Amino acid sequence: MKKYFIQKSPFVVPTTDGKLIEEHHGLTTDNKNISIAHMIAPPGWSEPFQTPEFDEYTYIIKGKKQFIIEEEIVVLETGQSIKIEKNTRIQYSNPFDEPCEYLAICLPAFNMESVHREE
Template sequence: MVKQLIGKKLKATRLRNDMTIQELAKKSRVSSNMISRIERGLTIPSVEILMKLAEAFGMSISFFVEEAERGTLIVPTIQRKGEPIFFFEDKHQITSLTHGIRDPGFSVFCDTLEEGCSSGQGGMVHTGEEFAYVLKGKMQFVIDGQNYVLEEGDSIVFKASLPHRWDNLHAGQTEILWVVSPAPNVSQ
């Protein structure tokens, strides 16, 4: 059990950081063969190796050996009444539909945007992928300099490493369903 838990956490952390085994080996000074064996649950690493791996991610060694104190394996959400995680001047309200799941690989959010709300003029850039589905209203996305206008029922998926931003074009509220991978670290 311990071997599998450490292996799963190591692999999930490496993938969330968009690293190959070879890149992690170089950064941590742990052989790629050892990292592969740990990720597959074939061996329990020494404390020294765990310290090197944790340091490569800027984490504490305890992350790899402790069970999640919070979190569950199943998170039901009734009628989009998820966990509110972000409010901005009554213009932008985000609710998590996956908050509380243990070691998530992705997150799902419902986003309610008031008329005129936007992400700003600067383009956001981060690792992973994003998927947006317009539940109600009309949105403009600018991704890598190209404009995409989405209406109710339309969706878009893109690499989040491309500069991106959005604007609510609807004369009223727009509701968006977001799927973001890897799961961002959201705290309340």
């Protein structure tokens, strides 16, 4: 039995906002401990505020991404990363003119029940 798993076809999460989400590891691969996703957020994209029950790490591959973290605006650019602790109120967006490509890692794995998005 092999002690590794190569992800050759990540799960493409269906979205209605133009964002590409390719989950390489996470609940779609029966991993509750971590999720790793490659994402591309189009210009003008945003999500509602949320208060997740997981730590989230974001690494910007290309472009810029805006975070509103407990009312503070933070902008990350290519090559920068951030860790946002669980139970922190946050909003993610790309109010810029170019797409933002990034990796998101959640510990434990992302799921809709523990993200607590606001209406």
